[in-house]
Amino acid sequence: MAASTSPPDHNGLLRFTTAGSVDDGKSTLIGRLLYDSKSIFEDQLEAVESASSQKGIDGTDLSLLTDGLKAEREQGITIDVAYRYFATPKRKFIIADTPGHIQYTRNMVTGASTADLAIILIDARHGLLEQTHRHSFIASLLGLRHVVVCVNKMDLVEYSEERFDEIVKAYKNFSSRLDITDIKFIPISALHGDNVVDRSDKTPWYGGGTLLHHLETVHVGADRNLQDCRFPVQYVIRPQTDAHRDFRGYAGRIASGVWKPGDKVVALPSGKESTIDEILVGDAPLDKAFPPLSVTMTLKDDIDLSRGDMLVRANNQPESTQVLDARICWLSESPLNSATRYVLRHTTRDVQAKITEVLYRIDINTLHRVEDDVTISVNDMARVRIKTASPLLTDGYKENRSTGSFILVDPSTHLTVAAGVVG
Amino acid sequence: MSDSNYNLDHLTELEAESMYVLREVAAQFDRPAILFSGGKDSIVVTHLAAKAFAPGRIPMPLVHIDTGHNFPETLAFRDSLVERLGARLIVGSVQATIDSGKVKEETGANASRNRLQTTTLIDTIEEHQFDACVGGARRDEEKARAKERFFSHRDDFSQWDPKNQRPELWNLFNGMHAPGEHFRVFPLNNWTELDVWNYILRENIALPSLYFAHERMCIRRADQILAHSDHLNLRPEEVPEMMQVRFRTLGDLTITGAFESNADTLGKIIDEVSATRITERGGRMDDKRSESAMEDRKKEGYF
Numbered sequence: 116m117a118a119s120t121s122p123p124d125h126n127g128l129l130r131f132t133t134a135g136s137v138d139d140g141k142s143t144l145i146g147r148l149l150y151d152s153k154s155i156f157e158d159q160l161e162a163v164e165s166a167s168s169q170k171g172i173d174g175t176d177l178s179l180l181t182d183g184l185k186a187e188r189e190q191g192i193t194i195d196v197a198y199r200y201f202a203t204p205k206r207k208f209i210i211a212d213t214p215g216h217i218q219y220t221r222n223m224v225t226g227a228s229t230a231d232l233a234i235i236l237i238d239a240r241h242g243l244l245e246q247t248h249r250h251s252f253i254a255s256l257l258g259l260r261h262v263v264v265c266v267n268k269m270d271l272v273e274y275s276e277e278r279f280d281e282i283v284k285a286y287k288n289f290s291s292r293l294d295i296t297d298i299k300f301i302p303i304s305a306l307h308g309d310n311v312v313d314r315s316d317k318t319p320w321y322g323g324g325t326l327l328h329h330l331e332t333v334h335v336g337a338d339r340n341l342q343d344c345r346f347p348v349q350y351v352i353r354p355q356t357d358a359h360r361d362f363r364g365y366a367g368r369i370a371s372g373v374w375k376p377g378d379k380v381v382a383l384p385s386g387k388e389s390t391i392d393e394i395l396v397g398d399a400p401l402d403k404a405f406p407p408l409s410v411t412m413t414l415k416d417d418i419d420l421s422r423g424d425m426l427v428r429a430n431n432q433p434e435s436t437q438v439l440d441a442r443i444c445w446l447s448e449s450p451l452n453s454a455t456r457y458v459l460r461h462t463t464r465d466v467q468a469k470i471t472e473v474l475y476r477i478d479i480n481t482l483h484r485v486e487d488d489v490t491i492s493v494n495d496m497a498r499v500r501i502k503t504a505s506p507l508l509t510d511g512y513k514e515n516r517s518t519g520s521f522i523l524v525d526p527s528t529h530l531t532v533a534a535g536v537v538g
Numbered sequence: 539m540s541d542s543n544y545n546l547d548h549l550t551e552l553e554a555e556s557m558y559v560l561r562e563v564a565a566q567f568d569r570p571a572i573l574f575s576g577g578k579d580s581i582v583v584t585h586l587a588a589k590a591f592a593p594g595r596i597p598m599p600l601v602h603i604d605t606g607h608n609f610p611e612t613l614a615f616r617d618s619l620v621e622r623l624g625a626r627l628i629v630g631s632v633q634a635t636i637d638s639g640k641v642k643e644e645t646g647a648n649a650s651r652n653r654l655q656t657t658t659l660i661d662t663i664e665e666h667q668f669d670a671c672v673g674g675a676r677r678d679e680e681k682a683r684a685k686e687r688f689f690s691h692r693d694d695f696s697q698w699d700p701k702n703q704r705p706e707l708w709n710l711f712n713g714m715h716a717p718g719e720h721f722r723v724f725p726l727n728n729w730t731e732l733d734v735w736n737y738i739l740r741e742n743i744a745l746p747s748l749y750f751a752h753e754r755m756c757i758r759r760a761d762q763i764l765a766h767s768d769h770l771n772l773r774p775e776e777v778p779e780m781m782q783v784r785f786r787t788l789g790d791l792t793i794t795g796a797f798e799s800n801a802d803t804l805g806k807i808i809d810e811v812s813a814t815r816i817t818e819r820g821g822r823m824d825d826k827r828s829e830s831a832m833e834d835r836k837k838e839g840y841f
């Protein structure tokens with residue numbers, strides 16, 4: 116059996132996130148996108164209409180479609196990520212609508228970490244703000260290669276081409292120092308729907324497509340690593356039932372590479388070699404497996420292999436290291452402490468880790484490296500050196516999202532305090 | 539599948555994500571459990587768990603919070619599924635919680651045991667010291683659920699703090715916790731109702747007969763159709779009548795709305811679900827009690 120793949124005319128699944136400063140119109144845009152693509156159910160719309168009129172708003176406040184918490188509705192801001200789902204005949208979408216407020220940056224990072232693409236909103240009246248910078252930097256840090264900059268609230272600047280061009284220029288200038296390869300600019304009004312799903316007749320000077328058209332057609336498949344075989348063992352299946360007395364399967368999610376029965380593999384860190392016997396999903400054998408499938412592999416030889424170990428190919432191995440140079444985003448209210456032994460979680464492995472050096476902190480507005488004041492507090496981005504109690508098997512995040520990412524957990528509070536990428 | 543096409547269809551991608559989440563639960567927690575309601579979502583979770591740990595058994599028990607107001611079909615289905623999978627079943631009884639005097643049964647025409655379930659659930663978690671409870675809830679069901687993490691932290695009192703959730707990066711789930719705290723885990727977070735139905739069809743998953751159109755004595759109340767049973771307090775003007783109905787979700791008998799339908803096969807159900815313009819919880823009285831009814835119940839420790 117082969118894994119089921121999408122029909123060729125369908126562009127599969129796109130996960131995208133919103134970003135940008137508070138009140139730039141992210142939630143309204145998502146509401147508009149859902150509304151104009153007819154993805155809202157009647158009872159949801161009725162609930163939002165009645166909540167809007169209760170707040171004394173003229174018309175329907177579409178941001179209420181994602182701002183579902185009581186506190187969000189009271190304060191009129193987004194606090195935590197809302198996930199919404201919709202589909203068009205061309206594609207299926209998972210949206211993460213994230214908060215713009217600096218206090219909730221950790222939730223924006225949460226939403227962006229699983230996205231393929233970010234929509235960054237900019238209020239046409241205000242232009243680029245600090246949070247625009249911060250979110251753009253985070254998108255770049257997290258390796259989102261596709262960004263759509265929506266210059267929003269064009270209705271409040273009389274759909275001015277000049278104002279649009281100014282903002283495009285400012286953003287290009289800023290982003291030239293970031294690592295984002297594909298940037299599109301679209302003038303929109305989330306409130307009125309201009310260029311969201313339908314083309315606007317108020318921006319005749321804009322020659323590009325609508326936001327939805329871009330989302331439906333942008334190609335993200337190439338972002339998947341099919342070259343370097345990495346299989347972190349997640350769980351060992353040993354039924355020890357009468358029917359499967361000797362079965363020993365290694366369950367996990369394929370991080371990268373294409374795998375086939377008969378392939379020669381090396382188990383790390385032991386270095387023991389074996390050959391893949393079967394690749395299973397449930398009871399069904401696959402003739403080929405690739406990311407992001409969850410499978411169970413059996414090997415021809417009995418070798419010692421457990422959670423946290425990794426299967427790879429002999430001629431293509433990750434780096435094994437106890438010293439890590441990484442970029443981190445600090446998510447905790449308590450600042451980085453070089454004396455703390457954090458728990459570092461990387462793939463399916465936990466190790467103790469100390470941050471031995473802060474190489475520099477990023478000034479988010481200028482993108483300059485600050486080397487003299489390296490206190491790292493909440494929402495700071497920095498480059499650090501980490502020492503771990505035992506070796507990790509890593510690749511650069513750019514080459515491999517799964518083996519190039521990690522989190523730090525404070526063992527006294529159990530809270531996730533940082534997101535990190537290798538390289 | 540052609541060699542150049544390594545894009546998974548989205549159901550396969552969702553399945554892979556859910557299996558990963560379930561394995562992470564088994565690996566990270568000492569005493570995990572699957573909350574099994576007998577509804578289609580928890581049946582799909584159980585199916586995914588069977589797949590994730592095959593050919594071994596599911597390495598965690600199924601926990602059913604029995605309101606005492608269940609459809610008999612649900613209980614029969616539950617018992618046969620448990621037997622087929624060789625799984626362990628733990629039942630928490632709302633009736634026992636009421637008998638112990640810990641909670642008081644609601645009275646009146648809209649009386650329901652839905653809210654009382656939370657106490658029984660929390661008691662069951664404490665009794666068995668579960669540190670992770672896997673549920674079938676999905677983000678597309680309701681606006682507060684749209685905010686859920688995969689690993690959702692609960693404090694010592696089983697409370698959810700939606701304003702202060704842990705960040706959740708990539709698929710690096712952090713299940714670390716202090717004694718007494720636990721996690722609710724939602725492997726189906728990214729599935730929509732239609733995904734669930736299409737997956738049931740693709741995998742040929744057995745479901746309780748209640749999901750398919752059948753004849754049943756019902757009453758109409760406000761804009762709802764409710765199954766007639768001993769547990770429902772009839773109002774004077776309400777007269778049960780025979781109708782051709784099916785259920786879109788299965789909860790407590792007294793609150794789960796039926797609707798008139800001829801869909802008696804999975805194919806017909808999928809057509810019906812694709813065409814509908816009302817969310818599946820649109821038929822549930824428990825969500826209609828106030829604008830933030832779900833959020834409030836979730837904060838207290840509801841499923």
Ligand SMILES: Nc1nc2c(ncn2[C@@H]2O[C@H](COP(=O)(O)OP(=O)(O)OP(=O)(O)O)[C@@H](O)[C@H]2O)c(=O)[nH]1
Pocket residue numbers: 135136137138139140141142143144178191192193194213214215216267268269270271303304305306307
């Ligand atoms: N005139 C005009 N107002 C808009 C437009 N888009 C959004 N707004 C208004 O801007 C305000 C903020 O919108 P939201 O969608 O809540 O902003 P947000 O970016 O989601 O804010 P946070 O999530 O809190 O960061 C609301 O009052 C919207 O009605 C637009 O295109 N034109």
Ligand SMILES: [Mg+2]
Pocket residue numbers: 141142143178182192193212213214215
């Ligand atoms: Mg918002």
